Amino acid sequence: MTATSPVEQVGGGVATYVDQRTGSNKFLARNLGKVFPDHWSFMLGEIALYSFIVVLLTGTFLTLFFKPSMAEVLYDGSYVPLKGIKMSEAYSSTLDISFDVRGGLLLRQMHHWAALIFIAAMSVHMFRVFFTGAFRKPREFNWIIGVALVTLGLGAGFSGYSLPDDLLSGTGLQIARGIMQSIPVIGTWMAFLLFDGEFPGTEFISRLYGVHILLIPGLILALVTIHLMLVWTQKHTQFPGPGRTNDNVVGYPLMPVYMAKAGGFFFVVFGVIALIGGLVTINPIWIFGPFMPDQVSAGSQPDWYIGWLDGALRTMPNIESSLFGFTISWNILIPAVVIPGIIFTALALYPFLEAWVTGDKKEHHLLDRPRNAPTRTGIGVMALTFYLLLWVGGGNDIIAITFGLSINSIIWFLRIALIILPPIMFIVTRRICLSLQRRDRDKLLHGYESGRILRLPHGEFIEVHQPINAKEMAVITGKTDIAPLPLPAATDADGVRNKHFQVKKLRAKLSGFFYSENVALPTAAEIEAGQHHAAHDAAIEAPLHAYEDADQLNRAHGGVLHHPGMPLTNAEQLAEDGGHL
Amino acid sequence: MKFLAARRRSPLAAVAMLLIALIGIGAGYAVIANARPAEAAAVASTETQVEQGKRLYLEGCASCHGMQSQGTSQGPTLVGVGAASVDFQVGSGRMPMAAPGSQAVARDPAQYTDDQIAAMAAYVASLAPGPAIPTAEDVNFESADAAQGGVLFRTNCSQCHQAAGQGGALTQGKWAPSLMQAEPKEIYEAMITGPQSMPVFSNATIPTQDKQAIIKYIDTLQTLPDPGGLALGRLGPVPETVFLWTAVFAALIGVAIWIGIKAR
Numbered sequence: 001m002t003a004t005s006p007v008e009q010v011g012g013g014v015a016t017y018v019d020q021r022t023g024s025n026k027f028l029a030r031n032l033g034k035v036f037p038d039h040w041s042f043m044l045g046e047i048a049l050y051s052f053i054v055v056l057l058t059g060t061f062l063t064l065f066f067k068p069s070m071a072e073v074l075y076d077g078s079y080v081p082l083k084g085i086k087m088s089e090a091y092s093s094t095l096d097i098s099f100d101v102r103g104g105l106l107l108r109q110m111h112h113w114a115a116l117i118f119i120a121a122m123s124v125h126m127f128r129v130f131f132t133g134a135f136r137k138p139r140e141f142n143w144i145i146g147v148a149l150v151t152l153g154l155g156a157g158f159s160g161y162s163l164p165d166d167l168l169s170g171t172g173l174q175i176a177r178g179i180m181q182s183i184p185v186i187g188t189w190m191a192f193l194l195f196d197g198e199f200p201g202t203e204f205i206s207r208l209y210g211v212h213i214l215l216i217p218g219l220i221l222a223l224v225t226i227h228l229m230l231v232w233t234q235k236h237t238q239f240p241g242p243g244r245t246n247d248n249v250v251g252y253p254l255m256p257v258y259m260a261k262a263g264g265f266f267f268v269v270f271g272v273i274a275l276i277g278g279l280v281t282i283n284p285i286w287i288f289g290p291f292m293p294d295q296v297s298a299g300s301q302p303d304w305y306i307g308w309l310d311g312a313l314r315t316m317p318n319i320e321s322s323l324f325g326f327t328i329s330w331n332i333l334i335p336a337v338v339i340p341g342i343i344f345t346a347l348a349l350y351p352f353l354e355a356w357v358t359g360d361k362k363e364h365h366l367l368d369r370p371r372n373a374p375t376r377t378g379i380g381v382m383a384l385t386f387y388l389l390l391w392v393g394g395g396n397d398i399i400a401i402t403f404g405l406s407i408n409s410i411i412w413f414l415r416i417a418l419i420i421l422p423p424i425m426f427i428v429t430r431r432i433c434l435s436l437q438r439r440d441r442d443k444l445l446h447g448y449e450s451g452r453i454l455r456l457p458h459g460e461f462i463e464v465h466q467p468i469n470a471k472e473m474a475v476i477t478g479k480t481d482i483a484p485l486p487l488p489a490a491t492d493a494d495g496v497r498n499k500h501f502q503v504k505k506l507r508a509k510l511s512g513f514f515y516s517e518n519v520a521l522p523t524a525a526e527i528e529a530g531q532h533h534a535a536h537d538a539a540i541e542a543p544l545h546a547y548e549d550a551d552q553l554n555r556a557h558g559g560v561l562h563h564p565g566m567p568l569t570n571a572e573q574l575a576e577d578g579g580h581l
Numbered sequence: 582m583k584f585l586a587a588r589r590r591s592p593l594a595a596v597a598m599l600l601i602a603l604i605g606i607g608a609g610y611a612v613i614a615n616a617r618p619a620e621a622a623a624v625a626s627t628e629t630q631v632e633q634g635k636r637l638y639l640e641g642c643a644s645c646h647g648m649q650s651q652g653t654s655q656g657p658t659l660v661g662v663g664a665a666s667v668d669f670q671v672g673s674g675r676m677p678m679a680a681p682g683s684q685a686v687a688r689d690p691a692q693y694t695d696d697q698i699a700a701m702a703a704y705v706a707s708l709a710p711g712p713a714i715p716t717a718e719d720v721n722f723e724s725a726d727a728a729q730g731g732v733l734f735r736t737n738c739s740q741c742h743q744a745a746g747q748g749g750a751l752t753q754g755k756w757a758p759s760l761m762q763a764e765p766k767e768i769y770e771a772m773i774t775g776p777q778s779m780p781v782f783s784n785a786t787i788p789t790q791d792k793q794a795i796i797k798y799i800d801t802l803q804t805l806p807d808p809g810g811l812a813l814g815r816l817g818p819v820p821e822t823v824f825l826w827t828a829v830f831a832a833l834i835g836v837a838i839w840i841g842i843k844a845r
Contacts, residue, residue: 038841040834040841040842041841042841043840046837047837080727080728080801081731081798081805082731085728098809109809113829116825117825117829120830124830167739168817168818261840264840265840272829272836276824276828276829278810279810280809280811281807281809281810281811281812281815283817283821284812287744287805288745289731289744292736297739297744297749298742298744298749298750298757299743299749299750299817299819300817303822304822304825304826307822395819400750400754401749401756406752406753406754407752408752408753
C-alpha cells in the first residue's frame with residue numbers, strides 16, 4: 001500500500017463506510033464526472049435557482065413572525081406615525097417584523113428582493129433558451145415545465161405582495177378581483193367563492209397564505225426538481241465550437257470544476273441579495289399605511305413581473321357592452337384575461353408550433369446562434385417589444401411626472417406603438433439576422449477584412465483578407481441548414497385528390513416563411529477556395545514585410561523605404577514577374 | 582504676458598477659456614437675476630396697502646386675469662378667491678406664470694417680496710370675501726395627532742399626492758406636486774383654496790384640527806428616516822424595478838460572464 005495523507009485515509013474510510021451501506025461509490029463515480037459545457041448565459045438559470053433558495057430561507061424566517069389574519073387590531077408597536085391606528089393583524093405583524101423583530105427588516109427586504117430576482121432570472125433564462133432554440137426536440141417538456149415555473153413564480157410573487165395587507169397590496173387585490181369579475185358568467189361567482197363574499201372580507205389573507213407558503217413553493221420545488229433531472233439526463237446543450245457536435249458535450253466535469261463554480265456563484269448571488277436587502281429599501285409598507293377599501297395612493301404599481309399586465313389594463317381603451325342585460329367589460333377582459341391567456345398559451349406551445357411548421361424531427365443538442373434562426377429571433381424580439389411596451393404602460397404615471405409628459409400622450413403613444421412597433425421590430429430583426437448570416441458566409445469564402453490597404457505596383461488598391469481562425473470557423477460552420485418543405489401536389493400520380501392539401505400547403509408556406517431566405521453555408525469546396533483566396537492576399541502582401549528590413553530611403557518614391565535591387569517602376573516589376581501580376 | 586503668450590496655443594487653452602467664459606456668464610447672470618426692483622419701499626409710504634396691491638396687480642396680473650379681475654380666456658376670475666389664494670400662488674412662485682403651460686410651476690424664490698404679496702392679497706381680498714391667510718395659530722400643529730393625520734392623508738390626499746407625499750401624475754400633463762418641501766402655511770392654504778386641479782377642503786369638510794393633523798403627518802413624512810436604506814424616492818415598485826434591472830442584474834450577469842471567461 002502506498003503512503004497516503006491522513007486526510008485521504010479518513011476520507012477513504014468514510015467513503016467506504018457509506019458505500020458498504022448505500023452503494024454510493026458507483027453512483028458518485030458515474031455522476032461526479034459528468035461534463036457540463038461552459039457559457040455565461042448557462043448561468044442565468046442558476047441565478048434563478050439560488051435566489052429561490054434565498055427566498056425559501058428568508059421566507060421560513062418570516063413565517064415565524066407573520067400572522068395571516070384579517071382580525072382588526074390597534075397598532076401598538078414602535079413605528080410612531082401609525083400608533084393607535086386600526087389595522088389587520090397581518091399588517092401589524094408585518095410592521096413588527098420590520099421594526100420590532102431583530103433583523104426582521106433585513107430578512108423581509110432580502111425575501112422581497114430575492115423574489116424579484118428569482119422571476120427576473122427565470123425570465124432572462126427563458127429568453128436565452130428561446131433565442132438559442134434550446135427548447136427543440138428532445139427538450140419540449142422541459143420548456144413547458146419552465147413556462148409553468150414562470151407562471152408559478154408570478155403567482156408566488158403576487159400572493160406575497162398581497163399578504164402584508166398594506167395599501168399597495170390591497171389595491172392590487174382589488175384589481176385582481178376586478179379582473180376575476182370581468183370573466184363572463186363565472187367571474188362573479190369565482191370572486192365570491194375565493195374572497196368568501198364581498199371585498200375585502202375577512203378570509204382572503206389567510207387563504208392566500210396557504211397558497212403562498214405551501215402550495216406554490218411545493219409545486220415550484222417539485223417542478224424545479226424535474227426540470228434539473230431532465231437537464232441531467234438529457235445533458236446540457238452547447239453552443240457550436242471547435243470539437244463540439246450534436247453527439248458530444250465539451251466542457252468541464254462536475255467535480256471539481258462545476259462544484260466550485262456553481263458553489264461560488266451561489267454565494268455571490270446570496271451576497272448580492274444580502275447586500276441590497278440591507279442597503280436598499282423595498283416595499284416600505286409603513287409608508288403606504290394599512291389597507292382601507294376607501295383609500296388609494298397615486299403611483300400604485302405592482303412589482304415588476306405584473307407590470308406588463310397593469311400596463312395592458314392602463315392602455316386598453318374603455319369599451320363595454322351589454323349582453324342580455326349583463327355588462328361585458330372588454331376594457332378589463334381583453335387586457336387582463338385574453339391577452340395574457342394568448343401569450344402564455346403561445347409560449348407553452350411554441351416548440352410544437354415551430355416543429356410542426358419546419359417539419360424538423362431531429363434531436364438538437366447544439367444550440368442555434370440567434371442569427372441562424374432569423375424568423376424565430378424575429379418572433380422573439382417582436383414578442384419582447386410588445387411585452388416591454390406594456391411594461392412601460394404599467395409605469396406611465398411615474399414616467400409622466402418624472403419626465404414632465406402628459407399621461408394621455410403616453411397612453412396614446414402606447415396604443416399605437418403596440419400595434420405598429422412589434423411588426424417593425426420583427427422585420428428589422430429578421431433582416432439583421434439574415435445580414436449577419438451573409439457576413440458569416442463572406443467570412444468563410446473570403447476571410448475577414450484585415451483593414452490593411454495594399455497598393456499593387458500597377459496601381460490597383462486591394463484590402464488584404466485574412467483567413468478566419470479555427471474557432472470562428474467551427475462556430476460558423478456549426479450551423480445546420482434546414483430546407484423549407486416543398487409545396488404539396490393537389491393530386492397524386494393516379495389523380496387521387498390529396499385530402500390534406502390545404503393543411504400541407506399552409507405548412508409549406510409557413511416553412512418557407514421560416515427558411516426560404518436562409519443563407520446556406522457554402523460547401524466545403526467553396527470554403528477551401530475562399531481560404532485559398534485569402535492566402536493569396538497574404539502572399540501578395542508578403543514582400544511588404546521585406547520592406548520592414550529596408551536599409552535605404554528612396555527619395556524618388558515619395559520617401560518609401562526601399563531595398564536595393566527591388567523593382568522601382570511598374571515596368572521593372574512586370575519584367576521581374578514575367579509580364580503578369 | 583510672456584507666461585500667457587507661451588501657453589495660448591496649448592490644447593488646454595480653449596478649455597480654460599471656455600471655463601472662464603462660462604463662470605463669467607454664470608456669475609453675471611446670478612448678479613442680474615437677484616437684483617430686485619428697489620422701488621417698492623420708496624413708493625409704499627405714499628399709498629395704502631390696497632392701492633399698492635392694485636397697482637402691482639395691474640402691472641403683473643391684469644393681462645391674464647383682467648383689468649377688473651373678472652377673468653379672461655387666459656386666466657380665471659380672482660373675485661372671491663381670497664387673500665389665501667394670492668398668498669399661496671404668488672408666495673410659492675407659481676404666479677405670475679412665466680409661460681402658458683398645463684399647470685403653474687412653483688418657483689423659488691417667489692417673484693415678489695413679502696410686502697408686495699401682502700399688498701396684492703389685500704387688494705384681491707377687497708374685491709369680495711374669500712378665505713383669509715391662515716394665522717400662526719391655525720397652522721400650529723404641535724399638539725396634533727400624526728397617526729390620525731396619516732389616516733386623513735391617505736383618505737383625502739394620497740390618491741393624487743401619493744402615500745408618501747411624493748406627488749403624482751394627473752391627466753393632460755398636470756400633476757400633484759411633491760409635498761416634501763411644503764411648509765405648513767402653504768399646505769393649509771392649498772386645502773382652503775384648492776389651487777390648480779386640487780379640490781377645496783373647506784373647514785366644513787376637514788375641520789381646522791384635522792387640517793393640523795394632516796400637516797403634522799406631512800411634517801412627519803418630511804423628517805422620517807428610511808430604516809430600510811436607500812429609499813429610491815419612496816415611489817414603490819417602479820424605481821425598485823429600475824434598480825433591479827440595472828444595478829442588480831448588471832452585477833449578477835457581470836459575475837456570470839466573469840466566471841464564464843475564466844474557464845477558457
